[in-house]
Amino acid sequence: MFNSQNLSINSKNHLTIGQHDTVELAKKFGTPLYVLDEDLMRASCRAYKNAIDTYYDGHGLVLFASKALCTMYTGRLVAEEGLGADVVSGGELYTLYKAGFPMEKVFFHGNNKTPDEIELALTCGVGHIVVDNKYELELLNRIASEKNVTQRILFRIKPGIDAHTHDFVKTGQIDSKFGVALENGEAYEIHKLALSMSNIQIDGVHCHIGSQIFDVEPFCEAAKVMISFISDLYDKLGIKVKILNLGGGFGIKYTSKDDPLEPSEYIHKVTDVVKALALEKGIELPFLVFEPGRSIVASAGITLYTVGCVKEIENVRTYVSIDGGMCDNPRYILYGSKYTTVLANNASAEPIAPVTIAGKCCESGDLIQEHVMMPKIHVGDTLAVLATGAYNYSMSSNYNRIPRPPIVMVSGDEAKVIVKRETYDDLIKNDVLEEARVLQGTV
Numbered sequence: 001m002f003n004s005q006n007l008s009i010n011s012k013n014h015l016t017i018g019q020h021d022t023v024e025l026a027k028k029f030g031t032p033l034y035v036l037d038e039d040l041m042r043a044s045c046r047a048y049k050n051a052i053d054t055y056y057d058g059h060g061l062v063l064f065a066s067k068a069l070c071t072m073y074t075g076r077l078v079a080e081e082g083l084g085a086d087v088v089s090g091g092e093l094y095t096l097y098k099a100g101f102p103m104e105k106v107f108f109h110g111n112n113k114t115p116d117e118i119e120l121a122l123t124c125g126v127g128h129i130v131v132d133n134k135y136e137l138e139l140l141n142r143i144a145s146e147k148n149v150t151q152r153i154l155f156r157i158k159p160g161i162d163a164h165t166h167d168f169v170k171t172g173q174i175d176s177k178f179g180v181a182l183e184n185g186e187a188y189e190i191h192k193l194a195l196s197m198s199n200i201q202i203d204g205v206h207c208h209i210g211s212q213i214f215d216v217e218p219f220c221e222a223a224k225v226m227i228s229f230i231s232d233l234y235d236k237l238g239i240k241v242k243i244l245n246l247g248g249g250f251g252i253k254y255t256s257k258d259d260p261l262e263p264s265e266y267i268h269k270v271t272d273v274v275k276a277l278a279l280e281k282g283i284e285l286p287f288l289v290f291e292p293g294r295s296i297v298a299s300a301g302i303t304l305y306t307v308g309c310v311k312e313i314e315n316v317r318t319y320v321s322i323d324g325g326m327c328d329n330p331r332y333i334l335y336g337s338k339y340t341t342v343l344a345n346n347a348s349a350e351p352i353a354p355v356t357i358a359g360k361c362c363e364s365g366d367l368i369q370e371h372v373m374m375p376k377i378h379v380g381d382t383l384a385v386l387a388t389g390a391y392n393y394s395m396s397s398n399y400n401r402i403p404r405p406p407i408v409m410v411s412g413d414e415a416k417v418i419v420k421r422e423t424y425d426d427l428i429k430n431d432v433l434e435e436a437r438v439l440q441g442t443v
């Protein structure tokens with residue numbers, strides 16, 4: 001009945017995740033609470049890895065897109081499953097490095113990497129840097145030569161596929177802050193420039209066409225464009241591209257209206273296109289890289305809240321206020337994202353009326369969902385929001401000085417904290433106040 005097979009309802013009529021009663025988890029660890037199912041996250045990693053093995057003879061690598069959820073524990077988990085990772089900042093890079101992640105399997109993205117971040121990447125021995133533009137290329141070559149290393153790179157290409165809408169349309173391809181465009185010759189020119197650089201080795205090309213995409217066609221289309229470009233690079237510049245990185249963006253089921261394919265189906269279809277085209281163009285099969293983030297971790301996560309008040313405004317709407325909000329899940333206020341919400345302590349009760357689930361921040365727009373059909377809700381109830389494993393913790397903030405919730409990882413009958421709840425002292429730890437002016441003993 002739920003989006004994800006690890007969710008169910010027990011004899012107490014409580015929502016369960018894996019073997020765990022969510023109401024018990026809320027009691028034990030407090031709310032708001034992120035809960036993540038380790039077994040499901042590992043299964044998703046394996047599904048991708050197996051798909052590459054099955055449909056592409058293992059000649060590829062799946063990277064977990066760290067920005068979906070970046071913690072030391074999940075970094076290590078991903079490495080244990082044999083995946084690589086992509087990072088988009090020095091902070092994500094540092095997190096993986098400290099978790100002991102194999103750095104040669106890390107790809108570093110970003111449209112404006114700072115000199116410090118590039119330094120850090122080279123010092124940590126990052127496998128590949130995905131270079132965005134010519135300024136970065138020059139900066140990287142300079143830093144690499146100072147360090148006397150040759151850095152392997154991919155270029156980020158705009159393949160001219162706009163897949164943000166369901167009917168993907170090939171417009172606005174140049175209008176993106178990421179990467180270099182094909183149609184104005186920019187991508188070709190940057191490869192030519194890189195050939196003249198002493199401390200750069202071109203290993204591949206990369207593209208990423210968007211996120212939460214359900215159709216497989218945009219991915220196949222992107223693969224075609226990229227293979228043609230790879231073939232051109234060889235013909236015109238003699239560059240042998242080894243790696244084709246097609247990015248992430250595979251959609252997941254947030255509500256019953258969403259109908260994504262299995263990861264293996266995306267990989268199957270895309271690899272078929274790559275194989276056929278490589279044969280046609282007479283090029284070697286590239287080492288294929290995919291970068292799923294959301295589809296590895298979103299469904300493995302839920303968020304639990306406690307209801308603090310219920311305001312029935314006659315002929316207007318009913319607000320149900322919970323003890324979190326945009327600070328732990330900014331996706332509704334940012335994108336109007338849809339979620340499935342469940343009354344965790346009365347999980348099979350029939351929905352009776354639409355409610356708006358509101359956060360506790362001082363913003364009218366701080367909502368988690370609007371007009372969702374729910375059973376009768378009472379103060380003190382536990383509310384679950386499903387599929388919050390991706391882009392929730394990683395996008396959370398301390399707005400209104402609200403401490404971030406902890407992440408509890410469940411696996412089998414075990415439940416453990418992998419990220420601690422922030423404290424008020426965490427919130428003020430970087431504040432600077434002259435000693436003499438600290439008011440003592442006021443709290």
Ligand SMILES: *Cc1c(COP(=O)(O)O)cnc(C)c1O
Binds near residue numbers: 212249295
């Ligand atoms: C965001 C991003 C991803 C992951 O996207 P998902 O939709 O989470 O799969 C992968 N690669 C790049 C370059 C990205 O920016």
